[in-house]
Amino acid sequence: MDFLTLLKAIILGLVEGLTEFAPVSSTGHMIIVDDMWLKSEEFLTKYVANTFKIVIQLGSILAVVIVFKDRFVQLLGLDRKKIAVVRGSAGRLKLAHVIVGLIPAGVLGLLFDDYIDEHLFSTSTVLIGLVIGALLMIAADRFAPKKPLVESVDQITYRHALAVGLIQCLSLWPGFSRSGSTISGGVLLGMSHRAAADFTFIMAVPIMAGASGISLLKNLEYFTLDALPFFIVGFISAFVFALISIKFFLKLINRIKLVPFAIYRLVLAAIVYLVYF
Template structure:
């Protein structure tokens, strides 16, 4: 029962942080470390992301369905889908090659704390730059821009960097508005996180027990419900306030994590 409660709590953290530029995986690794939570094959942290993916699909269902229906006759719809796939490709290839190294070496709370702090300062810097907002529609970025964002997203394979943070910063530096950058991070999350879920499940399904499945299911439901809230409110919030609060949060959490590791190990 204790593990289920921990899974629900960690799922809540996953859903609240997945689409914020604060690193959901970093938060899960840190909180799990101090709780003493250890998942089989470190699969929990990856597989519960499916809950967050379904939250996006729920909120964006009508828009996605409109794009899907337009594919046979609308070149703009086809171009956007191609753009998302182009942005997804670098992470798919590099993630498959480095999967073992990422989990065995980089899933480390010390690395998480340092990247949280460093990423916070980067986010502060970028948010304060006088950037030109040349692209305000996430479905109409140039194809070359989609590819560049895709390569920048690969930095998030280091836990603590943040997938959404990397894509948002990359898009803003390439001329996207804050809102469009956040929205494209939602769209790119679907194939990226879906691919990570499928690949991790394929690699580890044979070592998962019925108890593991129950724990993952609890985290999945919790992540879905909390992510629904974030997806619905994030775009309006960043359009008005920017990313400074999230940058400061990263720095505070990273510093607190380092202090905890030094004191408690």
């Protein structure tokens, strides 16, 4: 495999890592970058290219696990000594909250997975998702309570978890963004931006790992020795850039909120529309 091909793996990993957990839609960026520029299917088969996208998503998931490792230890009850010291909490966020939040999108994703893959993965549908998602984010910042009712992820109730889970269903539309929809929904429910972001990232791990794991099992035949360097480089790239992106985003989200990301999405949609159409 030549250097140019590996460079493309690094670029796709970078795009995945930087955008997976920011409210800008990683799927949308991947489709736009790949369709308009890299065209991975021209140097890989369609199925190998799709498998690669699953692999780099796993790199992003690993980055979340590293950032929130103490929280996951607490949720799974693996080390009781750490439960009371996770971000100064008493460990009130429970695994049941996460499960309740996952159910709506998990059920819809299983029912409509094939339809979404066949009919919604295109630049035109991504543009729709980018614009509507941006409007939701602007509305969230505009109509959110001036003083958040939920400052910490440990104050989230089952009602909050279910409501955020229902709003997460919007992210099944490519370009809408999982974090964009769930953070916006959480903010509208009275959560601080940081609490909504923390819950979003924690929820993302099981739903993304489950979906990626199932897809990976279906595509194991494409893990050939020829393609393996491409997969490894992409995985490492996505992991490193996701790690940087998550830490940076969590430090800034309470301060900058969602509108700057919404503006970015609208500008990106306008540029892609002018160039692509």
